Amino acid sequence: MICQRYDGLLLDHDGVIVTLCSQHVLRDAAIDAFTDLGISDPSTDDVDTIMIRVVEAELRAVADRHDVDPDRLWQCREERIESALRAETKAGRKAPYDDVACLKRVDVPLGIVSNNQTRIVEFVLREYGLLKQFETIRAREPTRASLHKKKPDPTYLEAAATDLGCSNPLYVGDSESDVIAGQRAGFDTVFLRREHNAASQLETGETVELESLEAVIERIQ
Structure with a gap:
């Protein structure tokens, strides 16, 4: 080889x-995604599920627990992550x-x-x-x-x-x-x-x- x-x-x-990117930045972005959907108290496990290494079946399970559309949850997550990574890039981090x-x-x-x-x-x-x-x-x-x-x-x-x-x-x-x-x-x-x-x-x-x-x-x- x-x-x-x-x-x-x-x-x-x-x-x-x-x-x-630092873990705390990604975590804050995931929490913000829940906030965008009116979910103010997601569990640590739920935040971890949509933060990194996301599995589609687990995402759906989180959405079901909070009675939200999984596509909408994912859209909010993607937008928040994009915004966070753009900011980190602009800041040189x-x-x-x-x-x-x-x-x-x-x-x-x-x-x-x-x-x-x-x-x-x-x-x-x-x-x-x-x-x-x-x-x-x-x-x-x-x-x-x-x-x-x-x-x-x-x-x-x-x-x-x-x-x-x-x-x-x-x-x-x-x-x-x-x-x-x-x-x-x-x-x-x-x-x-x-x-x-x-x-x-x-x-x-x-x-x-x-x-x-x-x-x-x-x-x-």
């Missing part, structure tokens, strides 16, 4: 290209990692594959002058249906490879779901160690682990 010529490089966005600059040396097409909303990914990249470096972005639309296409489902990975005309791309992610999605798509996958996942233990099989994008580029050039 990581010993052959790749014809494309696919990268996760949050945690690989740009820093993660959600910013590119220093090693992202090395991607300018890559001589194969680049693409982004993210479970975040497409409009958020595009906004962040545009704010930092990075958008034109990537030939494709495959991420979510702000709809409940999009939850079924999230990684570890390989849908976005396969679509991005098709967009780039790649048959043998390398994928770089920072989570277990990234690794599984890469394996399901049949792509070599690098697990990138950053500060937020330095102690994470992967349950998947043998996986190449690297600690910087510089190290990734050294392997593929």
Whole structure:
């Protein structure tokens, strides 16, 4: 693995290209989504359910408990998260990692594959002058249906490879779901160690682990 010529490089966005948002910001956004629906006292579990790594069936269960339309709950959540991440980006707290600059040396097409909303990914990249470096972005639309296409489902990975005309791309992610999605798509996958996942233990099989994008580029050039 990581010993052959790749014809494309696919990268996760949050945690690989740009820093993660703080948990308290995401939690406040989720609470605000409930407030938008007139729910003033959601439980901690309910807030956690719609905050990150959302599962559609669990979202519906929360909506049923509060007697609200799940699509409306999800819409409020997506709008609040988008607003929060835009503000964090504008404030410079959600910013590119220093090693992202090395991607300018890559001589194969680049693409982004993210479970975040497409409009958020595009906004962040545009704010930092990075958008034109990537030939494709495959991420979510702000709809409940999009939850079924999230990684570890390989849908976005396969679509991005098709967009780039790649048959043998390398994928770089920072989570277990990234690794599984890469394996399901049949792509070599690098697990990138950053500060937020330095102690994470992967349950998947043998996986190449690297600690910087510089190290990734050294392997593929």
